[in-house]
Amino acid sequence: MVRMLRPLTRAVTYTRWLHLVVAIVWSSLWLFVDEAWWTQVTAAVLLGLAGLLPIMRVVEGFQARLLLIGRRQDGASEEIVTTPSVTWADRGRTVVWLEARLCLGWTVAHLSVQLPLLAVDLASTAFGTEPLGDGFVSVNGQHWWHAVLAPVPLVLCAVVVVWSGHFVTALAKRLLGPSPAERMAALEERTEQLLERTRIARELHDSIGHALTVAVVQAGAARAAGDPEFTDRALSAIEETGRAALEDLERVLGVLRESQKPVSSRPTLVDADRLLESARASGAKVDAEVTGPVDTLPGPVSREGYRILQEALTNVLRHAGAVPAHVSVQVTGDTLVLAIRNPLTDPVPGPGPGRGSGLRGIRERAALLGGRARTGPDEGGWQVHVELPLS
Known part of the structure; x- marks a missing residue:
């Protein structure tokens, strides 16, 4: 009742x-x-x-x-x-x-x-x-x-x-x-929002992960060295990397707060020197080779290429430490080729909580642009090889 x-x-x-x-x-x-x-x-x-x-x-x-x-x-x-x-x-x-x-x-x-x-x-x-x-x-x-x-x-x-x-x-x-057309448009908009959230999560993983890795490596090296001059350089590198990570974090949070705000000022491969210097300041001996007009790359390719390079260098510092690494950036014809190679100092890490997400992110970024990525052991070293089409 x-x-x-x-x-x-x-x-x-x-x-x-x-x-x-x-x-x-x-x-x-x-x-x-x-x-x-x-x-x-x-x-x-x-x-x-x-x-x-x-x-x-x-x-x-x-x-x-x-x-x-x-x-x-x-x-x-x-x-x-x-x-x-x-x-x-x-x-x-x-x-x-x-x-x-x-x-x-x-x-x-x-x-x-x-x-x-x-x-x-x-x-x-x-x-x-x-x-x-x-x-x-x-x-x-x-x-x-x-x-x-x-x-x-x-x-x-x-x-x-x-x-x-x-x-x-x-x-x-x-x-x-x-109407059916409006429902389809709403579904597409929702899909774009989900993709944007996934991209933002990947951005935070790469940027913040790289900054924390550099900070941990630098702090450990400074404590082990016991040299005031080296400690000053390490603190400077930590400060610079942390400031860059804060800028990325503020930009991403701005996008989350304002759903209509366009994503702008994202770093590109033109800013790759910042990554290389950060890795060198952490003790890694990075040898870089850049071939072709990097500054004329399409925006999406250049931005995703930067994040792929960032994640690859982060993996070098996280898993191999201060080891020699060779970075190759080649723009040939209608393809961007990124190759990062370093020697293995420890056995290849097995699956576990939190492992492999960075490499999976590299493969996902390449796939979204219609490219391909190969990651894994190669002739006694570790290699990340990515090919991205420019069209």
């Missing part, structure tokens, strides 16, 4: 009823012109023509969201759009919505008045008085058992109000909801 009465305690039940009653205001005004049937037909036709206007979809969408959905936070309001009609299909659905809402509104408004009148007539005749006689059902005679039937019209009225509210809400989601 409580479950059946619960809809009557919700404000949205009555705002939905109000939404339907408001729909008949337009056609009711024509009754002042003439009560003939043609006035109502004219009102319906003019309402349908108004539905062809793109702005009507906005008006009806906002009204439906406000009165049919209410303040529910379950995302239901997103099922009703508030954008102008773009295609004739959208306009046609708006016309159908307006006409259906008009017919349903007249029916619900009529029943909302007549059913309580019927209950009053039944109660009146049960106590021996004359019925009002304005109801759509005539109550004849004066019988005591009319008092038993008197609550029935009121229950039916409550059912009409609740059921019509659910029906008009479902109808609004169907007719005022996004």
Whole structure:
């Protein structure tokens, strides 16, 4: 019983009823012109023509969201759009919505008045008085058992109000909801957001991971050396790398705070010297060879190439330490080739928590640009070989 009465305690039940009653205001005004049937037909036709206007979809969408959905936070309001009609299909659905809402509104408004009148007539005749006689059902005679039937019209009225509210809400989601093209556009936008989040996570992994690795290696080397001059150089390298990581972190957090903010000022291969100097300051003997016009590389290729080089050097410092490393950056024809090679000082690390995510990130970056990456042991050393197409 409580479950059946619960809809009557919700404000949205009555705002939905109000939404339907408001729909008949337009056609009711024509009754002042003439009560003939043609006035109502004219009102319906003019309402349908108004539905062809793109702005009507906005008006009806906002009204439906406000009165049919209410303040529910379950995302239901997103099922009703508030954008102008773009295609004739959208306009046609708006016309159908307006006409259906008009017919349903007249029916619900009529029943909302007549059913309580019927209950009053039944109660009146049960106590021996004359019925009002304005109801759509005539109550004849004066019988005591009319008092038993008197609550029935009121229950039916409550059912009409609740059921019509659910029906008009479902109808609004169907007719005022996004079209297939809009759903596809929303899905593409959602996919872009997920890809952007994945890219940001990868950016943070590469940038912060590199900074922490350099800091750990430098601190360990400074403590082991016991040389004040070397310690000063190590602290300077830690400071420079940490400052760069903070800049990357601030930029990424800015993108997260402002979803519409474009990603800008990301480092490219033109800034590769900063990575090489950071690795050298950490004790690694880095031999770099750059061939071709790096400064003319396409933006996405140059940015992803920078991150791949950063992750590769981070792996050298993390797993091999201060060892000689050879870095080759070649721009040949329509391909960018990155090759980073270093000797192995420890056995190849096996799988474990947190291991392999950097190498997996390198392969994912290459795959996203249509390239390929090979990572692993090679002739007694470790090699990262990446080829990225420029087109």
